[in-house]
Amino acid sequence: MTAAPAVDWEVLRAAARDAMSRAYAPYSGFAVGVAALVDDGRVVTGCNVENASYGLSLCAECGLVSSLQATGGGRLTHFTCVDGKGESLVPCGRCRQLLFEFGGAELLVDTPKGILPLAEMLPQAFGPDHLR
Numbered sequence: 498m499t500a501a502p503a504v505d506w507e508v509l510r511a512a513a514r515d516a517m518s519r520a521y522a523p524y525s526g527f528a529v530g531v532a533a534l535v536d537d538g539r540v541v542t543g544c545n546v547e548n549a550s551y552g553l554s555l556c557a558e559c560g561l562v563s564s565l566q567a568t569g570g571g572r573l574t575h576f577t578c579v580d581g582k583g584e585s586l587v588p589c590g591r592c593r594q595l596l597f598e599f600g601g602a603e604l605l606v607d608t609p610k611g612i613l614p615l616a617e618m619l620p621q622a623f624g625p626d627h628l629r
């Protein structure tokens with residue numbers, strides 16, 4: 498039996514930095530990029546897209562889950578988020594919920610404190626199971 502190949506987090510971080518370079522963040526000046534591995538091997542990315550009506554701004558994770566769905570769906574398995582310097586950033590609370598929908602408790606999240614399952618970032622999460 499061969500072990501599953503280890504995930505190359507640096508490749509995922511590079512994809513997040515690339516997406517971050519295309520962020521539209523003229524109001525906060527805080528660019529964010531995200532990337533995730535999908536269970537079929539795809540990599541999906543996103544960047545934040547702000548709006549003159551500040552509250553309508555879209556977090557990078559919104560773009561990522563939209564891209565996930567628009568390119569064929571699937572489950573997120575590994576996720577990383579970077580700031581405008583390309584350094585590791587925690588996803589905001591709302592975005593943890595977005596990630597939970599498509600990755601669940603086992604999604605591995607690259608954080609400044611190491612790789613953590615989403616269950617530790619969003620304990621006792623409300624999710625699809627509650628509506629069944």
Ligand SMILES: O=c1ccn([C@H]2C[C@H](O)[C@@H](CO)O2)c(=O)[nH]1
Nearest residue numbers: 525527529545556557588589592
């Ligand atoms: O997880 C996060 C946290 C923040 N932002 C964006 C939203 C806003 O454009 C900027 C400052 O909050 O960072 C994201 O895209 N994702």
